[in-house]
Amino acid sequence: MEGGDLELGNLWGFANALQLTVTILLGLIILRACRTWHLQGSRSIPSKGSFGWPIIGETVGVISCNSSYPFDSWLADHTKRFGTMFKSHLFMKPSIILMKPDELKYFFDDPDKGLDSGAPWALKQIFGAKSVLAMNGNEHTKMHKLLADSLMIPELRKKLPEMDRLMLQSISKWGGNTVEVLDALQDMLLKFMTLNFFGIPWEDKLGAQIVSLLFPALLGITSIPVYFPGTTFYKAVQARRQLNALLMPIIGALRSSETTEILKYAKLERFPYQNLLEHEAETDAVRKKKEESGDTAFSISDLKELKYTTQVYHEVLRITNITPGASRTATKDLTFNGYVMPKGWRLLAVLSPLHKDPEHFPEPSKFDPDRFLMPPNPKTYLPFGRGNRTCVGRDITKLLVVSTLYHICSRFTWKIVSEDKGMYYFPVVRLAGKYELAFSPRS
Ligand code: HEM
Known part of the structure; x- marks a missing residue:
């Protein structure tokens, strides 16, 4: 193969890769916009919070918590931005995080009889x-x-x-x-x-x-x-x-x-x-x-x-x-x-904010x-x-x-x-x- 052909081949390869990347990115952005629109537009859910990325939502942020960025810090950052009772998208599902005493009381006592176990798929398997x-x-x-x-x-x-x-x-x-x-x-x-x-x-x-x-x-x-x-x-x-x-x-x-x-x-x-x-x-x-x-x-x-x-x-x-x-x-x-x-x-009821509340x-x-x-x-x-x-x-x-x-x-x-x-x-x-x-x- 001539040197010019090789360069042309490389260019085509690069252009294809670029096209693919742009298409995937656009797809992801559209998906995210659609889901956010669907979820926010149709019902009055907590308006505060973030769904993060399509499909994975904010899951990566949670599972990568470690000693230098503990789960408590993830929660603290979110409550600072959104207050308590905020929405997120975790482990493939839209979620609402609850943490204040009255929110936890509602969660554990289930007065409206509207809460099921919510056992994750992995657990059932x-x-x-x-x-x-x-x-x-x-x-x-x-x-x-x-x-x-x-x-x-x-x-x-x-x-x-x-x-x-x-x-x-x-x-x-x-x-x-x-x-x-x-x-x-x-x-x-x-x-x-x-x-x-x-x-x-x-x-x-x-x-x-x-x-x-x-x-x-x-x-x-x-x-x-x-x-x-x-x-x-x-x-x-x-x-x-x-x-x-x-x-x-x-x-x-x-x-x-x-x-x-x-x-x-x-x-x-x-x-x-x-x-x-x-x-x-x-x-x-x-x-x-x-x-x-x-x-x-x-x-x-x-x-x-x-x-x-x-x-x-x-x-x-x-x-x-x-x-x-x-x-x-x-x-x-x-x-x-x-x-x-x-x-x-x-x-999702989280207990740490309650147990680390300086008021108590x-x-x-x-x-x-x-x-x-x-x-x-x-x-x-x-x-x-x-x-x-x-x-x-x-x-x-x-x-x-x-x-x-x-x-x-x-x-x-x-x-x-x-x-x-x-x-x-x-x-x-x-x-x-x-x-x-x-x-x-x-x-
Ligand atoms: C430090 C140790 C433990 C902690 C902090 C702990 C904490 C909890 C919490 C917060 C729940 C409530 C979950 C919910 O409301 O959905 C729960 C449920 C449960 N725990 Fe524990 N647990 C501990 C040890 C144990 C041990 C040793 C056993 C068994 C011998 C056990 C068996 C269970 C079972 C069967 C449930 C489910 C009850 C139900 O859904 O009806 N736990 N645990």
């Missing part, structure tokens, strides 16, 4: 339409009650000795070692859930297999639903399939009790340890009392004595917002605060367990939501966290070994780096 998170109406009420009953204090009282045994078995190996604490606690919780929901001891081969599949499956709940090898969603679907194969025979046998939902996991965060070290008198007193009585196992009545540890627990939940919020779908046009929230739109929690970024010297106010502290979809795991979470902290504090002193690398916010709130503590047995 992984946990099925018959998961409590996806169910609605009477079916949901029944399942919620079954689960809640199996996880409330009277039932937990029976399960506590086994929980305690598991905890001590794991913690007893920590003295003199450096431990990745979050992984160790997560493993403990998954093992306990395997025992609690399926009656399978984690020491069994089957128990160990289930434990190893639960976490990847749970991670998929909030993943981007791209079914391609390597993605979180793909791994979650695969894990769910394997869990199905393992669990179907057992579920068949357990069907009468129907308590076969496995859902969330609780995490201890990095904040409490230093504060607890400074308040060792409390755990010491409880331990001494128990040793004198000859019964060292943790009991429900110990919760009352561990007041400071419980304050720490509340403050961790307030400041970390491990579950950032909740989601619903409007099943009809709803009117609230003068706005129509159209049928089919997603409503002065100096909100400061970790200060003494805020909870008095029991938390249910209007301004909602880490487990409220209403008919309130968290069924709240009692077990408190019991697990407070008793684990008690066991750790009464046995060890520790030093933080790993460097603080901040937080990730998607697909779940978690530490960006390892969280290793070096434990020494207490004298």
Whole structure:
């Protein structure tokens, strides 16, 4: 080929690429304009907010939140521009974000009976339409009650000795070692859930297999639903399939009790340890009392004595917002605060602005367990939501966290070994780096 032909070919290639780019850009602009017109023109929705880009909306902005630009900053930027209760387009759906106490009350209490679970498509793929998170109406009420009953204090009282045994078995190996604490606690919780929901001891081969599949499956709940090898969603679907194969025979046998939902996991965060070290008198007193009585196992009545540890627990939940919020779908046009929230739109309740409102929690970024010297106010502290979809795991979470902290504090002193690398916010709130503590047995 002659040099001139080559240049001409290059030019044509460039012109084609340019034409294609311009066409795509124009298409995107028109699409965006059409959608905005359609959504804004037809109904009285909150006029404040932004739909972002076509199809993806503002999703990328949310999922790329990290330590230097946390989800709180994304929310703060939006509220500064639009006020509270603004619209957005997230995870393929037009959405309305709610955060003020009256907005959250409307969301959780659903006085107009117009809100469905709003379970994302990814969740239904992984946990099925018959998961409590996806169910609605009477079916949901029944399942919620079954689960809640199996996880409330009277039932937990029976399960506590086994929980305690598991905890001590794991913690007893920590003295003199450096431990990745979050992984160790997560493993403990998954093992306990395997025992609690399926009656399978984690020491069994089957128990160990289930434990190893639960976490990847749970991670998929909030993943981007791209079914391609390597993605979180793909791994979650695969894990769910394997869990199905393992669990179907057992579920068949357990069907009468129907308590076969496995859902969330609780995490201890990095904040409490230093504060607890400074308040060792409390755990010491409880331990001494128990040793004198000859019964060292943790009991429900110990919760009352561990007041400071419980304050720490509340403050961790307030400041970390491990579950950032909740989601619903409007099943009809709803009117609230003068706005129509159209049928089919997603409503997202976010909890962090409430838990970090200086009016209710002065100096909100400061970790200060003494805020909870008095029991938390249910209007301004909602880490487990409220209403008919309130968290069924709240009692077990408190019991697990407070008793684990008690066991750790009464046995060890520790030093933080790993460097603080901040937080990730998607697909779940978690530490960006390892969280290793070096434990020494207490004298
Ligand atoms: C720190 C730990 C936890 C936090 C902050 C948390 C938070 C929440 C929140 C805010 C909701 C309400 C969602 C909504 O209104 O749609 C919820 C629901 C739920 N949680 Fe938790 N949770 C935690 C641990 C657990 C644990 C350990 C379990 C199970 C053992 C669990 C099981 C559930 C279930 C089944 C629901 C759905 C209830 C329903 O839709 O009827 N959670 N959780």
